Amino acid sequence: MSQNGVAPHRGKVLTAETMNPNIRRVEYAVRGPIVQRAVEIEKELKEGVKKPFSEVIRANIGDAHAMGQRPITFLRQVLALCSYPELLSDKQFPEDAKQRARRILQGCGGGSIGAYSASQGLECVRQDVARYIEHRDGGIPSDPNNIYLSTGASDAIVTMLKLLVSGVGASRTGVLIPIPQYPLYSAALAELGAVQVGYYLNEESCWSLDTQELHRALSQARQHCQPRVLCIINPGNPTGQVQSRKCIEDVIRFAAEEKLFLMADEVYQDNVYAPGCEFHSFKKVLCEMGPKFSDTVELASFHSTSKCYMGECGFRGGYMEVLNLDPEVKAQLTKLVSVRLCPPVPGQALLDLVVNPPQQDEPSHAQFIKERSAVLLSLGERARLAEELLNAVPGISCNPVQGAMYCFPRITLPPRALQQAQSQGQAPDMFYCMRLLEETGICLVPGSGFGQREGTYHFRMTILPPTEKLKVLLSKLRDFHQRFTTEFS
Amino acid sequence: MSQNGVAPHRGKVLTAETMNPNIRRVEYAVRGPIVQRAVEIEKELKEGVKKPFSEVIRANIGDAHAMGQRPITFLRQVLALCSYPELLSDKQFPEDAKQRARRILQGCGGGSIGAYSASQGLECVRQDVARYIEHRDGGIPSDPNNIYLSTGASDAIVTMLKLLVSGVGASRTGVLIPIPQYPLYSAALAELGAVQVGYYLNEESCWSLDTQELHRALSQARQHCQPRVLCIINPGNPTGQVQSRKCIEDVIRFAAEEKLFLMADEVYQDNVYAPGCEFHSFKKVLCEMGPKFSDTVELASFHSTSKCYMGECGFRGGYMEVLNLDPEVKAQLTKLVSVRLCPPVPGQALLDLVVNPPQQDEPSHAQFIKERSAVLLSLGERARLAEELLNAVPGISCNPVQGAMYCFPRITLPPRALQQAQSQGQAPDMFYCMRLLEETGICLVPGSGFGQREGTYHFRMTILPPTEKLKVLLSKLRDFHQRFTTEFS
Numbered sequence: 001m002s003q004n005g006v007a008p009h010r011g012k013v014l015t016a017e018t019m020n021p022n023i024r025r026v027e028y029a030v031r032g033p034i035v036q037r038a039v040e041i042e043k044e045l046k047e048g049v050k051k052p053f054s055e056v057i058r059a060n061i062g063d064a065h066a067m068g069q070r071p072i073t074f075l076r077q078v079l080a081l082c083s084y085p086e087l088l089s090d091k092q093f094p095e096d097a098k099q100r101a102r103r104i105l106q107g108c109g110g111g112s113i114g115a116y117s118a119s120q121g122l123e124c125v126r127q128d129v130a131r132y133i134e135h136r137d138g139g140i141p142s143d144p145n146n147i148y149l150s151t152g153a154s155d156a157i158v159t160m161l162k163l164l165v166s167g168v169g170a171s172r173t174g175v176l177i178p179i180p181q182y183p184l185y186s187a188a189l190a191e192l193g194a195v196q197v198g199y200y201l202n203e204e205s206c207w208s209l210d211t212q213e214l215h216r217a218l219s220q221a222r223q224h225c226q227p228r229v230l231c232i233i234n235p236g237n238p239t240g241q242v243q244s245r246k247c248i249e250d251v252i253r254f255a256a257e258e259k260l261f262l263m264a265d266e267v268y269q270d271n272v273y274a275p276g277c278e279f280h281s282f283k284k285v286l287c288e289m290g291p292k293f294s295d296t297v298e299l300a301s302f303h304s305t306s307k308c309y310m311g312e313c314g315f316r317g318g319y320m321e322v323l324n325l326d327p328e329v330k331a332q333l334t335k336l337v338s339v340r341l342c343p344p345v346p347g348q349a350l351l352d353l354v355v356n357p358p359q360q361d362e363p364s365h366a367q368f369i370k371e372r373s374a375v376l377l378s379l380g381e382r383a384r385l386a387e388e389l390l391n392a393v394p395g396i397s398c399n400p401v402q403g404a405m406y407c408f409p410r411i412t413l414p415p416r417a418l419q420q421a422q423s424q425g426q427a428p429d430m431f432y433c434m435r436l437l438e439e440t441g442i443c444l445v446p447g448s449g450f451g452q453r454e455g456t457y458h459f460r461m462t463i464l465p466p467t468e469k470l471k472v473l474l475s476k477l478r479d480f481h482q483r484f485t486t487e488f489s
Numbered sequence: 490m491s492q493n494g495v496a497p498h499r500g501k502v503l504t505a506e507t508m509n510p511n512i513r514r515v516e517y518a519v520r521g522p523i524v525q526r527a528v529e530i531e532k533e534l535k536e537g538v539k540k541p542f543s544e545v546i547r548a549n550i551g552d553a554h555a556m557g558q559r560p561i562t563f564l565r566q567v568l569a570l571c572s573y574p575e576l577l578s579d580k581q582f583p584e585d586a587k588q589r590a591r592r593i594l595q596g597c598g599g600g601s602i603g604a605y606s607a608s609q610g611l612e613c614v615r616q617d618v619a620r621y622i623e624h625r626d627g628g629i630p631s632d633p634n635n636i637y638l639s640t641g642a643s644d645a646i647v648t649m650l651k652l653l654v655s656g657v658g659a660s661r662t663g664v665l666i667p668i669p670q671y672p673l674y675s676a677a678l679a680e681l682g683a684v685q686v687g688y689y690l691n692e693e694s695c696w697s698l699d700t701q702e703l704h705r706a707l708s709q710a711r712q713h714c715q716p717r718v719l720c721i722i723n724p725g726n727p728t729g730q731v732q733s734r735k736c737i738e739d740v741i742r743f744a745a746e747e748k749l750f751l752m753a754d755e756v757y758q759d760n761v762y763a764p765g766c767e768f769h770s771f772k773k774v775l776c777e778m779g780p781k782f783s784d785t786v787e788l789a790s791f792h793s794t795s796k797c798y799m800g801e802c803g804f805r806g807g808y809m810e811v812l813n814l815d816p817e818v819k820a821q822l823t824k825l826v827s828v829r830l831c832p833p834v835p836g837q838a839l840l841d842l843v844v845n846p847p848q849q850d851e852p853s854h855a856q857f858i859k860e861r862s863a864v865l866l867s868l869g870e871r872a873r874l875a876e877e878l879l880n881a882v883p884g885i886s887c888n889p890v891q892g893a894m895y896c897f898p899r900i901t902l903p904p905r906a907l908q909q910a911q912s913q914g915q916a917p918d919m920f921y922c923m924r925l926l927e928e929t930g931i932c933l934v935p936g937s938g939f940g941q942r943e944g945t946y947h948f949r950m951t952i953l954p955p956t957e958k959l960k961v962l963l964s965k966l967r968d969f970h971q972r973f974t975t976e977f978s
Contacts, residue, residue: 012813023651023825076572326504
């Protein structure tokens with residue numbers, strides 16, 4: 001390097017100064033400093049350090065099994081059969097589970113989930129996904145060739161963004177994302193060096209999206225970048241709203257008029273709890289708006305095995321459906337995913353079961369429905385409970401948790417708390433959440449990790465702790481908030 | 490967009506012209522046009538189209554199970570137990586399999602492999618990996634905090650490259666990679682916009698690496714970029730050589746002198762067949778060279794569950810060990826992997842079994858050893874068979890397959906074949922391989938997909954077809970090569 005006249009940095013090739021500056025700019029609050037501190041505290045508790053609490057309650061991440069939700073029996077039976085096909089002759093497994101396992105194994109090279117699949121995913125799984133989408137969308141056709149299986153939804157979202165980002169300076173791709181957003185988006189955009197264009201959701205009307213705000217964000221962005229993509233998260237993360245059909249139509253019309261590529265993150269499509277709310281897929285609404293839209297608007301929509309009733313995050317299963325993609329671009333997409341060979345095959349198998357669950361005349365149907373309903377019913381209860389108990393605390397206000405797995409309440413922080421946070425170089429809600437963690441063991445994510453209107457403060461809390469633990473959490477949180485408010489008033 | 494004065498492209502937002510140009514430049518031969526044509530031919534055969542062969546023989550990719558290799562019983566038993574823990578009370582499973590499954594499940598959130606793991610990977614698995622490395626390297630310590638589990642080795646390799654790439658123009662990061670190389674490297678560098686700096690392996694001395702060639706490549710590269718990384722693949726892919734200890738020492742000395750970050754791709758570390766050859770890990774050699782090197786040279790080394798005796802590609806398991814990484818960079822790495830949440834947990838579980846297999850006093854030991862030895866013995870036989878039969882064909886010469894899963898023979902092509910290829914706009918070895926596929930059903934990858942010295946032609950062939958099928962393949966290949974040579978002479 002000395003030949004180049006560049007001084008070596010403290011002897012290391014790779015330092016914070018020499019590393020990729022885009023990576024340095026990446027932030028991901030869901031596993032940020034709060035969670036690192038929570039891990040430390042758990043270790044301290046194990047080592048016998050005295051704390052005002054006996055356990056850390058993690059409500060920072062949508063990780064259902066970690067919070068005690070049990071796996072759905074049918075899914076795991078089929079996965080065991082696929083892993084160890086000798087079990088196919090074992091009488092303890094129901095016939096429908098065996099039939100699913102046989103079909104998946106037949107789709108695998110050499111009949112083994114240890115073989116690479118096609119890079120786009122196993123064909124039989126893509127067929128089942130397409131049939132599932134058709135059924136979900138009232139018969140609107142879905143082509144298995146437009147389905148790409150992925151390593152969780154995150155993988156597919158980043159892949160799509162990768163294709164979309166180009167240009168330099170004022171021609172650099174701008175990507176519209178909601179504020180508050182799920183920080184995968186801001187992280188991916190930072191990594192790719194794309195321009196993040198935030199549009200604010202309207203907290204006053206249950207985190208709804210209005211197109212006026214989209215127009216504002218877009219025209220402002222056009223002064224310094226080239227906005228080409230509009231990302232929607234529905235049901236919302238971290239905000240828990242469910243978009244109305246009318247709103248989706250407005251968004252599609254806006255995307256069509258303004259020539260924006262639509263990315264619809266719909267991983268919480270089965271997590272809808274509020275009466276009167278219903279999930280409408282962007283694909284369905286787009287197709288029902290007629291050929292002017294359905295033949296032109298480019299759409300990628302995303303789903304995952306990590307959420308809904310199954311919560312199988314560890315398997316990293318997911319898919320994306322693309323619509324109206326330019327054929328050359330589609331070939332490029334297929335090439336790009338082939339470099340990583342294939343998504344994990346156990347995750348593909350799991351996805352197959354999610355989109356092709358036991359049917360009414362099959363032996364596993366009754367138990368499957370019972371288990372699934374119990375999870376969804378309980379999540380709905382916890383959504384209402386969280387909203388109700390949070391709103392009962394003076395200084396906290398929370399929109400209804402219409403869907404997804406999170407509430408995102410607004411918290412009023414006294415001016416002296418803001419000053420103290422500032423003096424410590426912390427965002428005020430980070431200061432709040434860190435204090436909460438140290439005093440109560442409750443692990444939440446500060447609103448600043450998702451974005452929020454200036455001068456407002458929030459946190460994201462999952463509704464995943466079991467009901468009794470959630471009640472304890474909410475009561476501790478109430479007491480903490482009152483103490484905190486008193487201390488800094 | 491019209492506001493910006495940019496003309497819309499045939500109505501689409503995303504086209505080959507507007508997409509990310511780095512992605513457009515990505516190539517990945519292992520799943521390129523030859524393989525796409527192979528898939529079409531398989532469909533044609535199914536539909537009853539008459540061909541001079543009855544099946545496609547895929548020798549294009551290191552996918553052991555797809556070629557008929559059976560999974561190792563112990564690995565799959567534990568995976569079934571982890572997937573469906575109800576089986577833990579089933580007497581058909583041996584106690585050591587249950588003990589492994591219990592340990593893994595205890596390490597998982599909520600005792601489920603459906604929970605996210607820590608982004609760096611399950612702690613218990615990282616501990617086992619560290620212990621495995623220590624044992625492999627004769628007791629040299631390995632720290633679980635330096636282990637990052639990954640989605641196959643590819644994921645970790647790309648992650649490390651991402652951190653390393655920065656700068657613009659002449660300060661852009663250059664990455665030294667072998668030629669021939671495994672095309673993940675060229676693809677990742679194209680995607681990241683890094684500068685690929687090829688150093689040629691010496692075909693005349695069994696694809697060995699000499700430091701003179703490294704010096705040549707480096708000084709030439711320094712004229713137009715800033716070389717900061719040196720990638721080594723040992724045992725070699727696609728070239729099948731196993732590096733000597735002396736050669737590894739030379740490389741390490743070169744990296745230290747020239748201030749290069751070392752990346753050692755060691756996914757074939759258990760695939761060594763040739764007498765007198767032995768795998769030496771870069772970590773071990775580095776540490777044994779004394780503190781001048783072991784305290785300074787930055788190293789990332791990679792391993793995978795996809796190769797060796799297990800060949801479990803579909804699970805996408807892998808790990809990387811980092812050494813002498815700057816602590817700030819390590820924090821950045823941990824942050825970066827957290828955005829993707831975690832590697833697939835079934836793949837992590839599988840990796841745990843690979844690094845912690847049945848011990849001598851455990852019930853599964855005998856069968857495990859028997860199965861593992863059978864695979865490795867047979868691979869060694871096929872390595873010798875391929876070399877021998879290829880070298881018996883006039884116009885084909887093949888180095889010994891000392892390790893890995895591939896031979897990379899050099900083929901002599903008659904001048905008229907070169908002309909014909911040129912007139913079709915194809916690389917000559919692509920023309921050759923495409924003809925081979927159409928006439929015999931044999932699917933290989935042309936050498937041009939890996940890089941080779943100008944004017945030389947090769948193909949990569951795996952040694953994975955079962956012995957009898959491999960013999961058929963090699964005999965068909967011999968006949969084809971003779972026909973082809975006659976036709977174009």
